[in-house]
Each structure stands twice: as C-alpha cells, then as structure tokens.
Amino acid sequence: xxxxxxxxxxxxxxxAAGLTLCDPLLARAAVAPPVATARSVIQIWMWxxxxxxxxxxxxxxAGYDYxxxxxxxxxxxxxxxxxxxxxxxxxxxxxxxSILRSMTHGVNGHETASYLVQTGHKAxxxxxxxAVGGVVSYFKGHNAGYKGLIPPYIVLTKPQGRFSEAGFxxxxxxxxxxxxxxxxxPFVVEGVVAAGISRQRQERRRxxxxxxxxxxxQMKGNAAFAAADSCQEKAYDLILGDAGKxxxxxxxxxEVRDRxxxxxxxxxxxxxxxxxxxxxxxxxxxxxxxxxHKQHFQSMQRQLPQLDSGLATLFxxxxxxxxxxxxxxxxGGEFGRTPKIQxxxxxxxxxxxxxxxxxxxxGGGGFAGGQVVGxxxxxxxxxxxxxxxxxxxxxxxxxxxxxDPTATLPHPQGLTVQAMPTASDGQDAxxxxxxxxxxxx
Amino acid sequence: xxxxxxxxxxLAAAALPLRANEIxxxxxxxxxxxxxxxxxxxxxxxxxxxxxxDMTGRLPPLWVARQFTENKRANKRVALINQLFKQDAFxxxxxxxxxxxxxxxxxxxxxxxxxxxxxxxxxLTDAVHxxxxxxxxxxxxxxxxxxxxxxxxxxxFRAVPDHEPASLASTVALTxxxxxxxxxPRARRDGMAAFFARLGxxxxxxxxxxxxxxxxxxxxxxxxxxxxxxxxxTPQELLPEVDPRLVFAEWLVAPDNPYFARAMVNRVxxxxxxxxxxxxxxxxxxxxxxxxxxxxxxxxxxxxxxxYDLRHVYRLILNSDTYQRSCVHSAANADDARGxxxxxxxxxxxxxLIDAINQVAGGSERYTSEIPEPFTFIPPQQRAVALGxxxxxxxxxxxxxxxxxxxxxxxxxxxxxxxxxxLHLLNSTHIQNKLQRGWALRQLMKRAKWRPEPIIxxxxxxxxxxxxxxxxxxxxxxxxxxxxxxxxxxxLDLAWALLNSKEFLYRH
Numbered sequence: 001x002x003x004x005x006x007x008x009x010x011x012x013x014x015x016a017a018g019l020t021l022c023d024p025l026l027a028r029a030a031v032a033p034p035v036a037t038a039r040s041v042i043q044i045w046m047w048x049x050x051x052x053x054x055x056x057x058x059x060x061x062a063g064y065d066y067x068x069x070x071x072x073x074x075x076x077x078x079x080x081x082x083x084x085x086x087x088x089x090x091x092x093x094x095x096x097x098s099i100l101r102s103m104t105h106g107v108n109g110h111e112t113a114s115y116l117v118q119t120g121h122k123a124x125x126x127x128x129x130x131a132v133g134g135v136v137s138y139f140k141g142h143n144a145g146y147k148g149l150i151p152p153y154i155v156l157t158k159p160q161g162r163f164s165e166a167g168f169x170x171x172x173x174x175x176x177x178x179x180x181x182x183x184x185x186p187f188v189v190e191g192v193v194a195a196g197i198s199r200q201r202q203e204r205r206r207x208x209x210x211x212x213x214x215x216x217x218q219m220k221g222n223a224a225f226a227a228a229d230s231c232q233e234k235a236y237d238l239i240l241g242d243a244g245k246x247x248x249x250x251x252x253x254x255e256v257r258d259r260x261x262x263x264x265x266x267x268x269x270x271x272x273x274x275x276x277x278x279x280x281x282x283x284x285x286x287x288x289x290x291x292x293h294k295q296h297f298q299s300m301q302r303q304l305p306q307l308d309s310g311l312a313t314l315f316x317x318x319x320x321x322x323x324x325x326x327x328x329x330x331x332g333g334e335f336g337r338t339p340k341i342q343x344x345x346x347x348x349x350x351x352x353x354x355x356x357x358x359x360x361x362x363g364g365g366g367f368a369g370g371q372v373v374g375x376x377x378x379x380x381x382x383x384x385x386x387x388x389x390x391x392x393x394x395x396x397x398x399x400x401x402x403x404d405p406t407a408t409l410p411h412p413q414g415l416t417v418q419a420m421p422t423a424s425d426g427q428d429a430x431x432x433x434x435x436x437x438x439x440x441x
Numbered sequence: 442x443x444x445x446x447x448x449x450x451x452l453a454a455a456a457l458p459l460r461a462n463e464i465x466x467x468x469x470x471x472x473x474x475x476x477x478x479x480x481x482x483x484x485x486x487x488x489x490x491x492x493x494x495d496m497t498g499r500l501p502p503l504w505v506a507r508q509f510t511e512n513k514r515a516n517k518r519v520a521l522i523n524q525l526f527k528q529d530a531f532x533x534x535x536x537x538x539x540x541x542x543x544x545x546x547x548x549x550x551x552x553x554x555x556x557x558x559x560x561x562x563x564x565l566t567d568a569v570h571x572x573x574x575x576x577x578x579x580x581x582x583x584x585x586x587x588x589x590x591x592x593x594x595x596x597x598f599r600a601v602p603d604h605e606p607a608s609l610a611s612t613v614a615l616t617x618x619x620x621x622x623x624x625x626p627r628a629r630r631d632g633m634a635a636f637f638a639r640l641g642x643x644x645x646x647x648x649x650x651x652x653x654x655x656x657x658x659x660x661x662x663x664x665x666x667x668x669x670x671x672x673x674x675t676p677q678e679l680l681p682e683v684d685p686r687l688v689f690a691e692w693l694v695a696p697d698n699p700y701f702a703r704a705m706v707n708r709v710x711x712x713x714x715x716x717x718x719x720x721x722x723x724x725x726x727x728x729x730x731x732x733x734x735x736x737x738x739x740x741x742x743x744x745x746x747x748x749y750d751l752r753h754v755y756r757l758i759l760n761s762d763t764y765q766r767s768c769v770h771s772a773a774n775a776d777d778a779r780g781x782x783x784x785x786x787x788x789x790x791x792x793x794l795i796d797a798i799n800q801v802a803g804g805s806e807r808y809t810s811e812i813p814e815p816f817t818f819i820p821p822q823q824r825a826v827a828l829g830x831x832x833x834x835x836x837x838x839x840x841x842x843x844x845x846x847x848x849x850x851x852x853x854x855x856x857x858x859x860x861x862x863x864l865h866l867l868n869s870t871h872i873q874n875k876l877q878r879g880w881a882l883r884q885l886m887k888r889a890k891w892r893p894e895p896i897i898x899x900x901x902x903x904x905x906x907x908x909x910x911x912x913x914x915x916x917x918x919x920x921x922x923x924x925x926x927x928x929x930x931x932x933l934d935l936a937w938a939l940l941n942s943k944e945f946l947y948r949h
Contacts, residue, residue, distance in 0.1 A: 128847050170855060171855050174839065176861050179869075179870075188870060190864075191869045194868045194873060197868075200925070201934070202868075204923070204926075205937060205938065208934060208935070209938045211916050212913060212916060212939065213942055214910075214944065215769075215944040215947075219768070219770065219786070220772075221772055221775040224788075227858055231859060231862070232863050235860055235863035235867055239868050
C-alpha cells in the first residue's frame with residue numbers, strides 16, 4: 001500500500017510533535033464524553049471555495065499579481081489581527097471569532113474536497129459518511145429528545161447536492177432545505193409557507209382532507225396509517241400553528257433587517273439566528289457563487305460587502321442576545337483560491353481551486369475569539385505553521401457540542417464506524433485546543 | 442441430481458390443478474392455527490389499481506379501470522395479470538428493483554459512470570422484458586467478461602466499490618443467496634472469496650472504459666488460491682485454466698442449491714406482498730427463520746421446476762387469494778404483519794409516487810445530473826421509475842426515501858412517512874404548481890365544463906380508480922359551492938385533497 005502525501009506529512013508530524021493520541025491508552029482516556037458548551041451550529045458554507053487572500057488572510061506585501069486591486073489589509077478591533085479591506089464590519093467584530101489560516105487538505109476537485117471538509121473523511125474507502133450536520137442531527141436531534149417541530153438540520157436555502165448530506169445514516173438525517181428566498185416577503189419555505197393560499201383556504205382544505213379520508217377511517221388502528229396521521233398533525237402545526245412563525249422575518253424590526261443587509265445572504269443569517277434561538281441544533285447557509293475563475297475581483301467587489309454585513313451582524317447580534325456562548329459559527333468552503341492571479345483571457349483576473357491552504361473562521365459556542373491559528377507564507381501559498389486538517393476542526397466542533405468524536409454511528413451493514421477517523425485509521429483527528437475555552441489539551 | 446429434478450417435475454405436474462391454491466392452503470393453515478379470520482377478497486376497483494401499481498409501478502388509466510370493473514368475465518383478473526407482463530412499464534419497474542439491488546449508479550461509491558449505467562440498465566430492462574430465466578440471469582452477471590460499455594453484465598463486479606475478492610464474494614452472497622457474509626465465520630468467507638480472486642480490470646484508450654476479465658496469465662503464473670470452499674462446505678479445487686467464476690456459478694444455479702432459488706422467491710414474495718416470508722428479505726440465516734417454512738420451500742421448488750421462470754412465481758402469488766385480499770383488516774388482525782391475513786398497505790415508492798402525480802396532473806419533473814457529460818441528457822418527459830442512474834439529482838426522490846444504492850440492501854429504500862414529506866405534499870409550491878399547471882387536470886375540468894359533479898366523478902376515477910360514493914360526492918359538492926372560492930380553486934382543492942389521501946399515497 002502506498003502512502004499518500006498527506007499521510008506521510010501526518011506521520012512525520014506525529015513523530016515530530018509527539019502526538020499523544022497515537023497511544024491507545026491515552027486515546028481511550030480522551031474518550032470520556034465531553035461536556036457540551038455549544039448547543040447549535042451555524043455553518044456558512046462558501047460554495048465553490050472563497051479566496052483566502054481577499055478575506056481573512058490578506059497579503060498586501062505580495063504585489064499586484066497576488067492582490068490585484070485588493071492591496072490593503074485593515075486593522076480589526078483586536079491588536080495585531082488584520083483582514084481584507086472589503087470586510088470593515090467584520091473588522092469591528094474580530095474579538096468574537098478566530099481565524100484558522102492554515103487549513104489544508106491538498107484536494108482541488110469540488111466534490112472530493114467538499115466531501116472531505118464536510119465529513120472529515122477522505123473519499124473513496126467505500127463508505128459514504130454523513131456531513132457534520134447529519135451527525136449532529138443524529139446525536140442532537142430527535143434521538144436525543146429534540147422536540148421542536150422545526151427539523152433539527154436545516155439548509156438555507158438550497159441543498160448542497162452532489163454528495164448525500166446524510167451519508168449512510170439515511171434520509172432521516174438529511175437536512176430540510178427551505179427553498180425560497182428570505183429576502184423576499186413572504187419567505188416561501190417549501191411546504192411551510194405557501195404563496196397565494198390564504199389562511200382560511202388552508203383551514204378549509206384541511207377539513208376537506210379530513211372528511212375525504214375514507215380509507216383511513218375504514219382502517220382504524222392500522223400502525224402505518226397512524227404514523228402517517230401523526231406526521232400530518234405535526235405538519236399542520238407548522239403550517240397553521242405558531243411554530244412556523246419562526247420563518248416570518250417581518251416579525252423583525254426594519255432596523256435589524258437592514259443591519260444584516262437586505263439580500264439573500266444577510267437575511268439568511270438573520271433567519272439562522274432565529275432558528276438557533278428556537279433551539280435548532282444545526283443550520284447551514286449554503287452561500288453560492290464563490291467559484292470565481294473569471295473576473296474574480298468584480299465578484300469580490302460585489303459579494304464581499306454582503307458577506308461583511310451578514311456575517312458581522314450575525315456575530316454582533318448573537319453576542320447581544322447572549323446566544324454566542326452556545327452557538328458555534330463556522331465559516332468556510334471546500335478550499336481556497338490560487339494566490340497568484342490569472343490575468344490572461346479567458347480568466348481576465350481569476351483565481352483557481354486551491355486545496356493546499358485556505359482559511360476558515362470559527363467563533364462562539366466555546367471557541368475563543370480574537371485569535372489567529374496557524375499561518376501561511378508571504379504569498380499565502382503554503383502552510384507556514386500549524387497545519388489544520390478538516391478532521392481537526394470537525395472533531396473540535398463535535399467536542400464542544402458534547403459529541404464524542406469517537407462515538408459509533410449506526411451503519412446499515414452493522415459495521416463499526418466512528419464519527420471521526422482515529423489513530424488506527426492512520427489519520428487521527430487533532431483538536432483546536434488553543435482556542436477551545438475550558439477544554440484541556 | 443437429474444433424477445431429483447425429474448421427480449420434481451413429475452410432482453409439479455401432478456399438482457397442477459391445485460397449484461394456485463397451494464399458497465392459500467399453507468397461509469390459511471397457519472391463520473387457522475392462530476385463530477385469525479382473513480380479510481375478504483378485494484373489490485375489482487381495488488384490484489385493478491393494486492395490480493397496476495404492483496406490477497408496473499403505474500396507476501391504471503381511467504378507461505382501463507372503468508372497463509375492468511364493468512367486465513363480467515370470471516377470469517378477468519388472471520387475464521389482466523397476463524396482459525401486464527407484456528407492458529414495457531413492467532420491465533421498467535422491475536429493472537428499477539434490480540438497479541437498487543445491483544447499485545446502479547454513475548458516481549460514488551460505485552463508479553459505473555453514465556455510459557455504463559445506461560448499458561447496464563438497458564441490459565437489465567431487456568432481461569426482465571424477455572423474461573430471461575433466472576439461472577441464466579445470475580450466470581451472466583457472475584461470469585461476464587469484457588468492456589463495461591459493451592458487455593453490460595460486467596458492471597455487476599464494477600459496482601462493488603473495491604476489487605477485493607472478499608468484497609466481491611460478499612456482494613454475490615447478498616445478491617443471489619440473501620446472505621450477509623458479516624455473519625459468516627471467517628473460514629466460510631475466505632472459502633467463497635477464493636472464487637473471485639483472479640479477476641482482472643484494465644482501462645482502455647476510451648475515457649472511463651474498463652475491461653473486466655479472468656486474469657489467465659496471472660492464474661497460470663501464480664496458480665489459483667488454495668482453500669476454495671462453496672458456502673455449503675464443499676471444498677473445490679480450482680484449475681488455473683478455468684475461470685473460477687464459472688465453477689461458482691455452476692454450483693450456485695444447480696437445482697439442488699440450498700440458497701439460490703429460496704433467496705429469490707423470498708424477494709419476489711416480499712416485493713409483491715410487502716413483507717418477506719423471511720424478513721428482512723435479504724437476510725436468510727438459520728436464526729432468522731421464515732414465517733411459513735413449507736411455503737418458502739414450495740415456492741423455491743416451483744421456481745426450479747419451471748426452469749427458473751420468475752413470471753411463474755409472480756403468477757402463483759398474484760393469482761392467490763392471499764395476494765387478492767382486502768387491506769381492510771378486522772381490529773383483531775390490525776397487528777398481523779407476518780400471517781398475511783390482509784393485504785399490507787405500503788406508501789408508494791418515491792419514483793412511483795412522483796410518476797403517479799405527474800400522470801394524474803399532466804406534467805413532468807426536472808431531473809438533472811451533476812456529472813458534466815452527454816450521456817446524462819434527461820428528456821423532459823422522463824419517468825422516475827425508468828431513470829436508471831441513482832446519481833441523478835432530485836430533491837423529491839431523496840425526500841421520499843429513494844435508496845442511495847450504496848450497499849444493495851433491501852432496507853436502503855425508506856418508505857416510512859416523515860413530517861417533511863407531509864409538508865411537501867400538503868403545502869409545497871412544487872406540488873401546488875403541478876396541480877395548478879398540469880395539462881391533464883385542466884383538460885379534465887374543461888371537458889366537465891366546470892360543473893362540480895362531473896369534475897368530482899372524473900377526479901375520483903383518475904386519481905383513485907373508482908367513482909366517489911354518495912357521501913364523498915356531497916362533501917365535494919358542498920366544498921365547491923362555498924362562498925369566496927373561485928371555481929378553479931374549488932376543483933384544485935379537491936384534487937389536492939385526493940392526492941393527499943391515503944388511498945392515493947398508499948398501495949392498498
């Protein structure tokens with residue numbers, strides 16, 4: 001069997017740093033169920049892979065061929081931390097989040113990189129692992145006594161596609177994708193809010209359905225039908241009851257809505273806050289259009305201000321409402337983008353896929369703010385310090401949620417499968433202990 | 442062996458007049474012993490809907506449902522069953538079941554790729570259409586050699602995520618023996634794996650083409666692995682010049698094989714009746730006994746005696762009273778799932794459901810593929826049942842439990858109801874748009890000249906394959922006469938209510 005570059009790197013690192021998790025005894029000692037500091041996760045998925053140089057890892061000294069017009073970094077409210085110049089609002093919130101500048105996995109294909117970043121497992125061993133949201137939904141959703149009518153794993157607004165978010169856990173742990181657009185009124189949530197059907201007509205329809213349920217009435221006591229009836233009751237509690245009001249953004253003041261930004265991303269952030277307020281354990285905002293191969297800087301000028309207002313206001317608002325301590329906000333995509341700009345046609349100033357190094361941001365729920373973890377070299381092309389693998393980040397998120405990263409997931413063929421890879425798989429997951437409050441290394 | 446086969450044939454021939462009743466005799470014997478009274482025979486209207494859905498995955502056309510109920514001939518049910526075997530929809534529907542089991546999927550974790558998926562699905566559909574004898578079907582899948590694009594059956598092995606002999610053996614055992622090798626002792630697993638140890642794979646100049654073959658040079662050079670043992674414990678010496686897959690296939694499809702026919706008739710029973718004689722349908726083992734051991738034996742013998750003609754087994758089951766019972770059970774039988782005292786209601790599978798909705802409303806569904814290549818072109822009128830490729834993107838199919846085709850297990854398909862499914866059917870723009878924009882519904886209302894009574898009658902016939910009873914007609918008329926409701930809204934709400942009724946959503 002040949003060793004991949006990554007495994008080799010890992011082995012040599014483990015040797016150098018003397019990583020103790022390789023020791024089976026110590027590994028077992030670490031298995032004691034962690035104490036949860038976080039209750040919910042808001043994952044902002046940068047679909048396509050956002051440039052690290054233009055966001056949280058600016059390299060103003062690298063020159064025009066690397067920075068293009070975004071040649072300035074700005075100070076934040078934390079001494080010594082600078083971020084990209086199009087993120088002024090996020091600069092005022094830097095004490096609430098930490099920047100992981102040395103994320104790496106080396107994969108440059110969207111599908112395999114997305115799978116890796118969202119599951120922590122490398123693709124291709126025959127198993128299809130669930131994404132983090134599926135695992136959280138399994139451990140923190142209905143099995144763990146989650147009672148809300150709102151599904152425990154929600155995607156705003158479109159599903160991520162390509163790979164099955166629930167993996168081998170099956171469709172029960174798939175996210176509920178809202179559809180619609182929260183910046184429009186009403187926000188038409190597929191199934192919950194119907195456009196153009198009045199409340200009166202909804203109620204009439206429900207009564208009509210009840211009186212035409214001929215077969216159901218003939219088969220009282222049938223278990224299959226009873227289960228279907230109970231689903232229908234719950235569905236109507238969302239459609240006509242109070243639970244569905246969580247999706248009604250007009251309940252928020254104009255001031256708050258403006259602050260988040262009157263665009264799909266801004267209002268999705270506001271929507272996410274409302275959902276975690278109701279106790280939903282996992283919300284993904286599937287933020288599209290970051291695969292900027294062509295005319296990259298025009299896209300950045302257009303999109304980064306939206307990212308800035310939405311994400312900065314999310315941190316601020318969660319903080320003001322006392323929700324930040326119990327809510328992990330995780331920002332990032334499947335990879336970064338090539339630091340060197342492709343000026344030639346057809347790219348006309350574009351950036352390609354870059355899995356070698358990229359940035360993620362985490363804050364809240366037990367993650368300390370105001371820190372930078374890891375570093376890249378002068379042009380953001382290589383990890384200079386403290387490589388962070390997706391599994392390290394995901395393992396840390398699980399631990400803060402009180403989910404044991406070595407816990408077993410149910411597999412349809414009865415295989416013993418752990419949530420995160422361990423030392424015995426040759427790719428043990430580390431932790432971000434330097435920014436995990438109150439968790440001992 | 443031959444004498445044994447001969448005597449089976451004689452037995453089968455002698456039992457000819459009783460054959461259709463043998464199922465009922467064995468099922469009734471057990472029901473009697475348990476003191477249960479079975480449900481009555483289902484009505485013609487229920488039967489025509491049921492048999493269409495169960496055999497072809499489609500709703501009966503309105504005129505067929507009407508003609509069938511009006512038909513006075515005594516053997517009309519037998520005749521309809523025989524007729525449905527000939528429909529293309531029959532082949533499409535049962536090929537879909539095979540595609541589930543055989544993990545037919547372009548991408549991840551089995552990597553068949555769209556071109557090969559199409560070839561494989563076509564091959565499977567043809568096999569069902571032509572009623573390929575089941576022993577031949579298994580033999581071809583197990584022993585095929587050649588290009589994945591040109592010899593579709595080689596995709597059987599290519600759909601296994603890795604090339605390890607143990608994984609191949611495990612797939613063969615699950616598919617054709619209904620056995621899970623995880624439960625087997627190590628020696629038994631290794632003994633079977635040896636038959637699949639000399640398979641070769643090589644690429645060609647064509648993109649994504651792969652040739653699967655018996656690696657004769659390697660076999661001659663390295664010799665054959667020792668320790669080949671058939672799963673029944675019989676050791677077998679392997680010769681380097683003979684493809685060991687052939688040896689295994691001969692053993693598997695032999696008339697006295699203890700696994701092959703039993704596993705298959707149990708699957709067919711489960712597919713048609715809703716629950717296997719052994720449950721799960723692909724988990725046959727000593728400590729998971731069948732509910733009706735003599736019945737399983739008898740069906741297996743019938744399959745062998747009729748030269749592995751699967752349609753013979755279908756006919757036996759579909760023509761039995763057991764299959765044709767009403768789903769409406771007495772209170773005492775509400776908990777009976779293993780005795781087959783009544784027809785078991787099951788929600789329509791995801792693909793059948795969306796096809797049925799499109800059929801009654803008059804519309805189509807948009808299916809897309811993330812795989813950028815020309816073989817994934819999907820025509821606008823595509824039926825979900827005939828999609829073939831499990832990688833095709835469809836939020837609806839995923840929500841309603843389409844199997845991911847990762848493992849080949851029957852349990853991958855999830856027909857359990859969920860809150861989100863309910864929300865979707867009750868209140869989504871997806872379904873609402875189908876009702877509002879469907880050409881068939883619009884035509885129906887136009888033809889009825891927007892008069893409530895004919896609209897209600899036609900909606901019932903199209904959607905539930907029966908006319909409304911007096912009470913239902915009155916409910917519908919009263920609803921449409923309400924104030925503040927536009928005439929098309931009233932009619933659409935009725936269609937909406939029928940679509941959301943259990944009678945539409947379930948096989949019953």
